[in-house]
Amino acid sequence: MTGRSPRSDPAAIKGLVVAAALARGAGSVAVAPANPDAGARERMRDAFARGDFATWGYADGYARAACDPEHILAGAKSVICIALPYATPPPRRAPLQGRVSNYAWSRDYHLRLRALLAHLAAIVDEAAGAAVTAIACDTKPLAERAFAARAGLGWIGKHTNLIAARDGSFVFLGEIVTTLELPPDAPLRKTCGSCSRCVDACPTGALRGDYTIDASRCIADLTQRTDAIPRELRAMIGDWVWGCDVCQDVCPPTQRAGARGDEGMSAIDATVAAPPLVDLLRLRSGEFKRRYRRTAMGWRGSAVLRRNAAVALGNALDRSSVPALAASLRDDPHAMVRGHAAWALGRIASPPALEALRVRQSLETDESVRDEIALALEPFANRTPLGTA
Numbered sequence: 001m002t003g004r005s006p007r008s009d010p011a012a013i014k015g016l017v018v019a020a021a022l023a024r025g026a027g028s029v030a031v032a033p034a035n036p037d038a039g040a041r042e043r044m045r046d047a048f049a050r051g052d053f054a055t056w057g058y059a060d061g062y063a064r065a066a067c068d069p070e071h072i073l074a075g076a077k078s079v080i081c082i083a084l085p086y087a088t089p090p091p092r093r094a095p096l097q098g099r100v101s102n103y104a105w106s107r108d109y110h111l112r113l114r115a116l117l118a119h120l121a122a123i124v125d126e127a128a129g130a131a132v133t134a135i136a137c138d139t140k141p142l143a144e145r146a147f148a149a150r151a152g153l154g155w156i157g158k159h160t161n162l163i164a165a166r167d168g169s170f171v172f173l174g175e176i177v178t179t180l181e182l183p184p185d186a187p188l189r190k191t192c193g194s195c196s197r198c199v200d201a202c203p204t205g206a207l208r209g210d211y212t213i214d215a216s217r218c219i220a221d222l223t224q225r226t227d228a229i230p231r232e233l234r235a236m237i238g239d240w241v242w243g244c245d246v247c248q249d250v251c252p253p254t255q256r257a258g259a260r261g262d263e264g265m266s267a268i269d270a271t272v273a274a275p276p277l278v279d280l281l282r283l284r285s286g287e288f289k290r291r292y293r294r295t296a297m298g299w300r301g302s303a304v305l306r307r308n309a310a311v312a313l314g315n316a317l318d319r320s321s322v323p324a325l326a327a328s329l330r331d332d333p334h335a336m337v338r339g340h341a342a343w344a345l346g347r348i349a350s351p352p353a354l355e356a357l358r359v360r361q362s363l364e365t366d367e368s369v370r371d372e373i374a375l376a377l378e379p380f381a382n383r384t385p386l387g388t389a
């Protein structure tokens with residue numbers, strides 16, 4: 001015993017937090033100074049000026065707030081950054097089952113991470129003898145990846161995710177901002193070097209290779225947006241129905257790290273992790289809530305998932321899905337879903353698929369769906385309906 005209480009010893013408080021975080025599943029913990037990150041702000045401003053985050057409506061005010069932890073806690077001096085590994089083995093998938101990103105197939109990570117952060121913040125407050133913390137994870141304006149990189153938790157890769165030195169990029173980030181001046185850790189001097197596997201593998205060309213992303217092309221963004229997915233990008237989405245892991249799956253340090261998520265990160269069940277697409281296309285609100293309310297897929301509502309199922313079926317080009325798509329085009333209460341079902345039927349273009357489109361053409365009252373039907377039928381406009389000649 002030194003006789004020194006943690007209250008007067010920032011290094012001891014840091015030690016307590018690190019030990020408690022690791023004991024509860026964190027892969028790494030490190031501390032960054034909380035002064036404004038001018039470099040990150042500059043990068044964000046450039047990104048917004050290029051329109052990289054146009055679908056998110058971010059503006060300079062967001063960059064200013066996100067790069068200055070004062071906006072979360074007045075008098076902030078340190079940011080304790082936590083990386084929580086979540087990679088778990090992918091589920092087995094049969095044909096016509098959709099692909100869901102690893103981050104979304106488990107119990108909603110926000111609940112786990114916020115509980116961990118609250119626990120750690122209580123330890124700091126207790127040791128300091130006062131309320132000296134605020135927690136952040138995802139929803140507050142804080143450049144989480146920038147502060148994690150500054151703390152040396154890892155480096156930001158060309159896929160723009162933070163790659164933790166030991167755990168790869170499949171890590172969630174969370175922070176405890178505090179007015180205590182804790183001993184900071186040093187940033188890693190690391191980059192992706194000449195590796196560009198993520199850039200080459202990205203199905204939509206969202207990654208530029210200079211550590212920037214056009215988020216409006218990212219499949220994670222496309223599958224979460226609440227309006228129509230641009231037609232020219234739909235075929236590139238493949239069988240993803242929520243999020244996308246391609247850039248991380250091919251990332252060498254992430255591959256080397258392997259499956260480092262614990263039991264709590266594994267898939268809730270097979271229907272959530274690899275949903276049968278026809279079943280997903282028929283999903284209505286009650287069943288949606290029952291199935292997805294505990295996951296990070298629950299917040300956008302059921303129509304978005306039905307739309308994504310229609311796109312994935314259009315990409316699967318399997319004629320057995322035509323009756324379900326035709327029923328969706330006829331009956332789905334959401335015009336956006338009917339429109340994407342029309343697109344999928346046009347892609348499959350079997351005689352029954354084209355017939356369903358023609359029948360619906362004269363009955364559909366929503367203009368956007370009528371446009372989708374017309375575009376789907378356009379390549380076949382001058383042809384006798386197949387199978388009827």
Ligand code: B12
Nearest residue numbers: 040047101138144145146161162172173211220221243244
């Ligand atoms: C909006 C958002 C999205 C959007 C936009 C993505 C994006 N690239 O920003 C969408 C829906 C596309 C998305 C997708 C994903 N997301 Co997201 N997302 C967010 C959220 C809520 C805000 C991010 C934000 O402010 N973006 C605006 C840009 C301008 O800011 P930025 O991300 O901080 O990026 C800048 C800085 O990092 C800067 N930078 C600063 N300093 C430095 C220094 C160097 C050397 C370099 C190179 C760069 C750099 O570079 C960027 C400039 O463009 C964060 C949580 C948060 N509050 O940070 C989670 C978050 C970034 N997402 C996360 C995850 C897990 C994902 C997905 C993997 C989910 C999935 N599988 O589908 C994908 C990954 C897609 C990708 N390749 O980026 C994790 C990332 C964890 C990690 N290891 O990095 C976060 C941190 C959530 C969390 N708490 O864990 N996401």
